[in-house]
Amino acid sequence: MxxxxxxxxxxxxxxxxxxxxxxxxxxxxxxxxxxxxxxxxxxxxxxxxxxxxxxxxxxxxxxxxxxxxxxxxxxxxxxxxxxxxxxxxxxxxxxxxxxxxxxxxxxxxxxxxxxxxxxxxxxxxxxxxxxxxxxxxxxxxxxxxxxxxxxxxxxxxxxxxxxxxxxxxxxxxxxxxxxxxxxxxxxxxxxxxxxxxxxxxxxxxxxxxxxxxxxxxxxxxxxxxxxxxxxxxxxxxxxxxxxxxxxxxxxxGLSDARLNRNLYILSVVSAVFLPLSFLTGLMGINVAGMPGEGWEPAFWVFTGGCGLLFLVLLVAMWRLRVLRVRR
Structure with a gap:
C-alpha cells in the first residue's frame, strides 16, 4: 500500500x-x-x-x-x-x-x-x-x-x-x-x-x-x-x-498620557528657564556700555537676581497649579 x-x-x-x-x-x-x-x-x-x-x-x-x-x-x-x-x-x-x-x-x-x-x-x-x-x-x-x-x-x-x-x-x-x-x-x-x-x-x-x-x-x-x-x-x-x-x-491611552506628561514637564522647564536664558544671553553680549562692567560685585548681584527670579517663577507656577502634575 x-x-x-x-x-x-x-x-x-x-x-x-x-x-x-x-x-x-x-x-x-x-x-x-x-x-x-x-x-x-x-x-x-x-x-x-x-x-x-x-x-x-x-x-x-x-x-x-x-x-x-x-x-x-x-x-x-x-x-x-x-x-x-x-x-x-x-x-x-x-x-x-x-x-x-x-x-x-x-x-x-x-x-x-x-x-x-x-x-x-x-x-x-x-x-x-x-x-x-x-x-x-x-x-x-x-x-x-x-x-x-x-x-x-x-x-x-x-x-x-x-x-x-x-x-x-x-x-x-x-x-x-x-x-x-x-x-x-x-x-x-x-x-x-x-x-x-x-x-x-x-x-x-x-x-x-x-x-x-x-x-x-x-x-x-x-x-x-x-x-x-x-x-x-x-x-x-x-x-x-x-x-x-x-x-x-x-x-x-496610557502611552499618550505618558507622552503628554513628559511634554508638559518639558514645557514647564522651558518656561522657567526661558527668562533666565534671555537675561544671561543679553548680559553676555560683548559690546561697549554694558552696565556693571567696572563694578566688582556686579556678577554676584546678577546671579542673585537670576536666582530670585527663578524662585518667583516657581512660586507663581505653583500658585497657578502649573507644577501640580498628577501621575
Whole structure:
C-alpha cells in the first residue's frame, strides 16, 4: 500500500483492518460500510479518486483533492461531501494553521483525505483499533464533528485565557511586550475566524432535515449540540476580538498620557528657564556700555537676581497649579 495514497482502512461493521489495496477496494464496494483515509497530496490520490469514486460528479471529485479548501457541506444523491477544519497539533505548527479534512460519505463508504496529520483522525482510528468505533456512517460523521469541535474549543479557550492574562497585566501596569502579545493573539484570531465562521454554518446545515437516511435522529441531535458549541466558540472569538481592541485602546491611552506628561514637564522647564536664558544671553553680549562692567560685585548681584527670579517663577507656577502634575 506504499504506492497507494491510502494511510489505513477499516470495515465499520466488525472493525476489521484492511491492509491490502485490493481488500480496501472490495470493502468500499461491498455491502456495509468501510472507511479509507488517504494522503490528499499523494501523486496517485487524484487517480485513485477517479477510479473508485468516478460515479460522483466532477466538482465533487475535484473538491476532494483541491489544494485550497474552505468548510462546506453538500448533499449529492444519497451521499454527503464535507470539507472541515481541525486544529493543527503537529510538532512545530501553530494551532490556528488549521488542517483541512475532506470527506465523502455515503451508505457504503467513507473516504477522508488530508495533507497533514490530524489528531482527530488518529483518535478515530484508535477507537476502531479498540473495537469501539461507530458502525454507521451517520454516527461516524456526528462523532467526527464532535471531536473536531472539542479540539477547537480547547484552542479557543486557551486564546481566551491568554486575553485574560493580558488584561491582568494591563491592570498591573506591566506593559512590557504587551503590544507584541496583542498582535500575536490577533493574528491567531484572524486565522480561527476565517475557518470557524463557515464551519459553524456547515454544522448548522447538517442539522437541517434532509431526504436521506444517512443521518439518524440521534445523529442530528449530536450535530445540533456541536452546532451550538460552534456558535458559542465563534461568539467567544468575537468577544476576544473586542477585548483586544479595548486593551489596545487602553494601552494607546496610557502611552499618550505618558507622552503628554513628559511634554508638559518639558514645557514647564522651558518656561522657567526661558527668562533666565534671555537675561544671561543679553548680559553676555560683548559690546561697549554694558552696565556693571567696572563694578566688582556686579556678577554676584546678577546671579542673585537670576536666582530670585527663578524662585518667583516657581512660586507663581505653583500658585497657578502649573507644577501640580498628577501621575
Amino acid at each position: 506504499n504506492a497507494d495514497p491510502i494511510h489505513f482502512a477499516v470495515r465499520l461493521s466488525d472493525g476489521a483492518w484492511l491492509h491490502e489495496a485490493d481488500a480496501v477496494v472490495a470493502a468500499l464496494e461491498a455491502e456495509g460500510c468501510a472507511w479509507a483515509h488517504l494522503q490528499a497530496d499523494h501523486h496517485r490520490a487524484e487517480d485513485w479518486i477517479e477510479a473508485r469514486l468516478g460515479h460522483l460528479p466532477e466538482p465533487v471529485r475535484e473538491a476532494l483533492t483541491a489544494g485550497e479548501t474552505r468548510p462546506r457541506a453538500m448533499h449529492v444523491g444519497g451521499g454527503l461531501l464535507l470539507n472541515l477544519r481541525g486544529v493543527n497539533l503537529n510538532p512545530g505548527a501553530e494551532p490556528e494553521d488549521m488542517v483541512s479534512l475532506r470527506i465523502w460519505v455515503d451508505a457504503r463508504q467513507i473516504v477522508t483525505l488530508s495533507r497533514r496529520p490530524l489528531r482527530t483522525v488518529e483518535r478515530m482510528a484508535d477507537l476502531y483499533r479498540a473495537g469501539h468505533g461507530p458502525t454507521r456512517p451517520g454516527a461516524f460523521v456526528a462523532l467526527l464533528v464532535e471531536w473536531l469541535t472539542d479540539r477547537i474549543e480547547q484552542a479557543v479557550e486557551e486564546l481566551d485565557d491568554r486575553t485574560d492574562a493580558l488584561e491582568e497585566r494591563l491592570i498591573r501596569g506591566d506593559s512590557e511586550n504587551l503590544r507584541a502579545d496583542i498582535t500575536d493573539i490577533r493574528s491567531a484570531l484572524v486565522d480561527y475566524r476565517r475557518f470557524l465562521v463557515p464551519q459553524r454554518d456547515v454544522v448548522g446545515r447538517l442539522t437541517l432535515p434532509r431526504e436521506s437516511d444517512l443521518l439518524s435522529r440521534e445523529d442530528l441531535l449530536e450535530l445540533t449540540e456541536s452546532e451550538d458549541a460552534m456558535r458559542r466558540l465563534v461568539e467567544t472569538l468575537e468577544s476576544v476580538r473586542d477585548r483586544l481592541l479595548v486593551i489596545r485602546d487602553e494601552l494607546q
